[in-house]
Amino acid sequence: PGITLTHSTTLALLATSPVLTPPTAKKLLAKQWYLIYRQGPNWVPPIVNSAALSNVYLWYYHSKARLQGRLYLLSAGLLWGVVGVTFYYFETGIDGACKWRLARLLKEEEEGQGGIKIKPEKKGWIIPGVDGHTASDGSKKWGEETGMRELVLGWVRRNHWRWVGVGVAGGLSGWASLGYFD
Numbered sequence: 001p002g003i004t005l006t007h008s009t010t011l012a013l014l015a016t017s018p019v020l021t022p023p024t025a026k027k028l029l030a031k032q033w034y035l036i037y038r039q040g041p042n043w044v045p046p047i048v049n050s051a052a053l054s055n056v057y058l059w060y061y062h063s064k065a066r067l068q069g070r071l072y073l074l075s076a077g078l079l080w081g082v083v084g085v086t087f088y089y090f091e092t093g094i095d096g097a098c099k100w101r102l103a104r105l106l107k108e109e110e111e112g113q114g115g116i117k118i119k120p121e122k123k124g125w126i127i128p129g130v131d132g133h134t135a136s137d138g139s140k141k142w143g144e145e146t147g148m149r150e151l152v153l154g155w156v157r158r159n160h161w162r163w164v165g166v167g168v169a170g171g172l173s174g175w176a177s178l179g180y181f182d
Contacts, residue, residue, distance in 0.1 A: 099135065
């Protein structure tokens with residue numbers, strides 16, 4: 001959980017810095033956000049899943065007390081909950097709105113000249129991808145009506161809640177590992 005928390009904090013701070021500095025061009029900000037956003041699947045699922053599986057392992061093989069085992073399981077559940085929230089809340093919401101806005105901003109650029117191509121929606125996929133449109137109809141409308149700067153700030157604020165979930169999971173796992181249980 002600690003590694004996951006560090007990584008997600010770093011990504012959100014990287015995304016925030018161009019927003020809080022002197023005005024960044026809309027297209028440049030959109031490209032910067034997308035490059036940071038695309039890094040998530042490379043790091044977050046392996047780190048979150050390994051942390052959750054480690055907690056399940058500790059629950060199964062090393063729990064000496066009922067409370068200790070429950071703390072490990074609760075930590076694993078919170079970590080996997082972060083993945084679920086990411087796929088089904090973020091992707092259809094803020095991530096989808098940001099990608100929709102990005103596509104609209106870069107529409108006039110030709111592919112191959114610094115343009116970023118986002119594939120059409122994939123119907124029927126359970127796990128959304130970062131390179132396809134995943135926005136709900138409401139998020140598409142939100143992405144069209146809102147500036148990229150506001151969307152990126154909204155993305156960062158929502159990421160803070162993921163930090164809270166991962167931080168609580170780390171605290172529970174630490175308590176289970178370092179606490180005294182009879």
